[in-house]
Amino acid sequence: MKKTLIALAVLGAAGVAHAQSNVTIYGQMDAMITKKTGSTTSMVAGDNNKLGFKGVEDLGGGLKALFHAEMRFDPDTGTTEAGGARPLFQGQSRVGLQGDFGMIRLGRGLTAVQESGAGFEAWGEARTRAAMTSYVVANYNSDPLHAGSSTNRWSNGLWYNSPNMSGFQLNVTLGTKEAQGTGTPKANPYSVSATYNQGPVAVMAGYERNPVETKFWILGGSVQATPELKLQATYAQQDQGSTKAVNPKTKGWQIGANYNVGTGQILAAYGQIKPDGVESTKRFALGYEHNLSKRTFLYVDAYNEKAPVVGTVNSFDVGINHRF
Amino acid sequence: MKKTLIALAVLGAAGVAHAQSNVTIYGQMDAMITKKTGSTTSMVAGDNNKLGFKGVEDLGGGLKALFHAEMRFDPDTGTTEAGGARPLFQGQSRVGLQGDFGMIRLGRGLTAVQESGAGFEAWGEARTRAAMTSYVVANYNSDPLHAGSSTNRWSNGLWYNSPNMSGFQLNVTLGTKEAQGTGTPKANPYSVSATYNQGPVAVMAGYERNPVETKFWILGGSVQATPELKLQATYAQQDQGSTKAVNPKTKGWQIGANYNVGTGQILAAYGQIKPDGVESTKRFALGYEHNLSKRTFLYVDAYNEKAPVVGTVNSFDVGINHRF
Amino acid sequence: MKKTLIALAVLGAAGVAHAQSNVTIYGQMDAMITKKTGSTTSMVAGDNNKLGFKGVEDLGGGLKALFHAEMRFDPDTGTTEAGGARPLFQGQSRVGLQGDFGMIRLGRGLTAVQESGAGFEAWGEARTRAAMTSYVVANYNSDPLHAGSSTNRWSNGLWYNSPNMSGFQLNVTLGTKEAQGTGTPKANPYSVSATYNQGPVAVMAGYERNPVETKFWILGGSVQATPELKLQATYAQQDQGSTKAVNPKTKGWQIGANYNVGTGQILAAYGQIKPDGVESTKRFALGYEHNLSKRTFLYVDAYNEKAPVVGTVNSFDVGINHRF
Numbered sequence: 001m002k003k004t005l006i007a008l009a010v011l012g013a014a015g016v017a018h019a020q021s022n023v024t025i026y027g028q029m030d031a032m033i034t035k036k037t038g039s040t041t042s043m044v045a046g047d048n049n050k051l052g053f054k055g056v057e058d059l060g061g062g063l064k065a066l067f068h069a070e071m072r073f074d075p076d077t078g079t080t081e082a083g084g085a086r087p088l089f090q091g092q093s094r095v096g097l098q099g100d101f102g103m104i105r106l107g108r109g110l111t112a113v114q115e116s117g118a119g120f121e122a123w124g125e126a127r128t129r130a131a132m133t134s135y136v137v138a139n140y141n142s143d144p145l146h147a148g149s150s151t152n153r154w155s156n157g158l159w160y161n162s163p164n165m166s167g168f169q170l171n172v173t174l175g176t177k178e179a180q181g182t183g184t185p186k187a188n189p190y191s192v193s194a195t196y197n198q199g200p201v202a203v204m205a206g207y208e209r210n211p212v213e214t215k216f217w218i219l220g221g222s223v224q225a226t227p228e229l230k231l232q233a234t235y236a237q238q239d240q241g242s243t244k245a246v247n248p249k250t251k252g253w254q255i256g257a258n259y260n261v262g263t264g265q266i267l268a269a270y271g272q273i274k275p276d277g278v279e280s281t282k283r284f285a286l287g288y289e290h291n292l293s294k295r296t297f298l299y300v301d302a303y304n305e306k307a308p309v310v311g312t313v314n315s316f317d318v319g320i321n322h323r324f
Numbered sequence: 325m326k327k328t329l330i331a332l333a334v335l336g337a338a339g340v341a342h343a344q345s346n347v348t349i350y351g352q353m354d355a356m357i358t359k360k361t362g363s364t365t366s367m368v369a370g371d372n373n374k375l376g377f378k379g380v381e382d383l384g385g386g387l388k389a390l391f392h393a394e395m396r397f398d399p400d401t402g403t404t405e406a407g408g409a410r411p412l413f414q415g416q417s418r419v420g421l422q423g424d425f426g427m428i429r430l431g432r433g434l435t436a437v438q439e440s441g442a443g444f445e446a447w448g449e450a451r452t453r454a455a456m457t458s459y460v461v462a463n464y465n466s467d468p469l470h471a472g473s474s475t476n477r478w479s480n481g482l483w484y485n486s487p488n489m490s491g492f493q494l495n496v497t498l499g500t501k502e503a504q505g506t507g508t509p510k511a512n513p514y515s516v517s518a519t520y521n522q523g524p525v526a527v528m529a530g531y532e533r534n535p536v537e538t539k540f541w542i543l544g545g546s547v548q549a550t551p552e553l554k555l556q557a558t559y560a561q562q563d564q565g566s567t568k569a570v571n572p573k574t575k576g577w578q579i580g581a582n583y584n585v586g587t588g589q590i591l592a593a594y595g596q597i598k599p600d601g602v603e604s605t606k607r608f609a610l611g612y613e614h615n616l617s618k619r620t621f622l623y624v625d626a627y628n629e630k631a632p633v634v635g636t637v638n639s640f641d642v643g644i645n646h647r648f
Numbered sequence: 649m650k651k652t653l654i655a656l657a658v659l660g661a662a663g664v665a666h667a668q669s670n671v672t673i674y675g676q677m678d679a680m681i682t683k684k685t686g687s688t689t690s691m692v693a694g695d696n697n698k699l700g701f702k703g704v705e706d707l708g709g710g711l712k713a714l715f716h717a718e719m720r721f722d723p724d725t726g727t728t729e730a731g732g733a734r735p736l737f738q739g740q741s742r743v744g745l746q747g748d749f750g751m752i753r754l755g756r757g758l759t760a761v762q763e764s765g766a767g768f769e770a771w772g773e774a775r776t777r778a779a780m781t782s783y784v785v786a787n788y789n790s791d792p793l794h795a796g797s798s799t800n801r802w803s804n805g806l807w808y809n810s811p812n813m814s815g816f817q818l819n820v821t822l823g824t825k826e827a828q829g830t831g832t833p834k835a836n837p838y839s840v841s842a843t844y845n846q847g848p849v850a851v852m853a854g855y856e857r858n859p860v861e862t863k864f865w866i867l868g869g870s871v872q873a874t875p876e877l878k879l880q881a882t883y884a885q886q887d888q889g890s891t892k893a894v895n896p897k898t899k900g901w902q903i904g905a906n907y908n909v910g911t912g913q914i915l916a917a918y919g920q921i922k923p924d925g926v927e928s929t930k931r932f933a934l935g936y937e938h939n940l941s942k943r944t945f946l947y948v949d950a951y952n953e954k955a956p957v958v959g960t961v962n963s964f965d966v967g968i969n970h971r972f
Binding site: 022023025053055057059060063065067069087088089090091092093094095096097106107108155156157158176177178180 | 353366373375399404617
């Protein structure tokens, strides 16, 4: 009888759990205090603050349906990202199918090239902190038709990701030509990346053409040199010839390292952005993440950036990152 | 001892599950690619994209408290519905009580008449696709005081639904006269529908007066003719005499069918909208839904519509619908 | 073997439950119908309507990471609070750590003084109803740089709450000087409250300086006089000398009572707000909450308010409150 009761309790618990298992809530909160040369001390998001809802449905025969609806917000003000300028589900809103053929999704999200780039930057392309994201992409903007956009996403997109083939994966994003934000795409934008990730080595190559026909390509590589040390590097170039008659090209590169010190990790990077006919912008960045658990860490970062016109900016920040 | 451990594990799981059982997350994502005569290929929501939170509390004696807070969004851009023009909880935000007397709720939601109409249209009044919704309601707008409104909801409403009495149900919505959107209601808007749903037959009759005193009535019926075939029909009329001196009336009707073909269903419909003194708008629509599971299907739709001034529009779409 | 199956089922259920236990959904819906002298009958939020997501992670050694992301909305229209004027996570968006040292959080939320005040008002500072909130704070606004703000929160804040020391607790909020809303703080705003809560007695003292350097202080006390009767009182003063040359001070006080009558409770309060050189505003308020469960109650409220220029306003409301 006791056994029966237990079994019933199990079924009850499993029943409820099953009823709720269609949706998983996930996310991250990250807030930091920062001080930059010439600016007042302020509070901002160090990394993306997200509250996401996702689900996977097994359709049988290896086929799955899946969706993501992922909010982004500013933790310091409680608004949707960028002071309310961005969509509610800024992170992504995609629905699609996954199977032997790979994965096809419709909606909004990071372009194939932008999604592939984060693994080759020491801060994992955190939203702010000392992350070298602008150096990774040579100031390229995937989404120039939306004022205040996050510069790395497309709306009205179709995503294809190949299956993982011995570490190799192909990723494609196609956009429609429909009007959006401040204009209509000149042509269908597209983004293609190829990634290889096996053992200690990862490499990527990507090419993208945005809605105003800026052309962008990128190469990236990383290596787990020792159990403690990971090294990263990227080289990228954009060509704004379609909208800019003079000096349309910009080159960018950066190298980085993560060094595990047991209780946390040290992050370091250096990079340059070189627009045609303009002096380079250069940044040296250093950070430390102190792990409180697998889901939570405290961090400090500092960087020194030299840019034409702006001059030298020193930045310091301290913050907390919590995933759920 | 092992048994005890199991029991504890069970209690633990049940405890957590119980703690979360106050709220159920539900929703739907639906994205499609569509091409219409004279328009570029674009991505839109085929049906409502929603992320809802609901709960029911048993108060004893047959009484229950219940709430719904239901977001709507555009999957192609990640914004709240209609490019951010609509409320966060556009789907509904209602709280109330249910008991032997029926159900009373306060808040925002579909009017009684609009909520009853969806069962008499072949696409279940999907948001776009080839759905005949405008033919069902003869272009009537329940909510003319909100620019960009979904035309079928009221804010500041009180809902009453009678208990189901041998298949018969009475539904009433009353609105306040408080200022909203672009104006103040001329009188308290109200909406009344009676529905009968028993065995293979369903019928409805509804009458509604909106905030600017447009009068609307509708009749609907459906029959499950064979195990595979369901037929639907509606006839409706609106009278805009309160705001339009000349030709204030518009009539609309449509007939539809759903035919189950095992792996999915075929949908078909034809309808006309006839405003006083203006030529009719006519649409013939056809669709197919291919079931991947009870929660997920792929679809294709096509329609041909002839309207005065606009001329002939052909529309084709293909999409995916996933419920969670 | 059967035992093994049960164990697996348990693990399965526990696994799912564990996966979801990082986030707890909580909230409240509250809608009421109200009629005030000179206004049409309308529907509004009686108390805060919230949908919150929170989590606590045990980091070991008494240390915890915690977060809150709490939406607020208008149930009558479905928009984010105040017709969409306020942030998505208007309730709060905070992340931080808790330990022996107390609790430190970063983000947005009620100021220390505002958070402490609610326990000394008969309606618990419900959003509207007959709550005496403006009397508690003498019309003070913590957040004057945001048009349409809720007047009691700060963005870009750091919160410290001491541990509970024999009923005594110290609470501090510090704000940055960064630009926000319609301006930049003149100085770092800060808010300090000390609370004592032991047995039948609770008292508080608070001092706050807002971003435009308005100074505010408050004293509050409550006593559970009998098992049925709780009495509350507050006295507060604000000094707007930094922005207002003439008559900068405003005083406010109120007394209240909650009387438990078994099936619910009676609420009563009286208060005055006295700005320098202007006649006082006075309110007498009465309410009744009828409990349907620990999570749900129905209520009626009435108040009579006499204010200079406006004259006498009588208000009546009836509503429902449901927590989840």
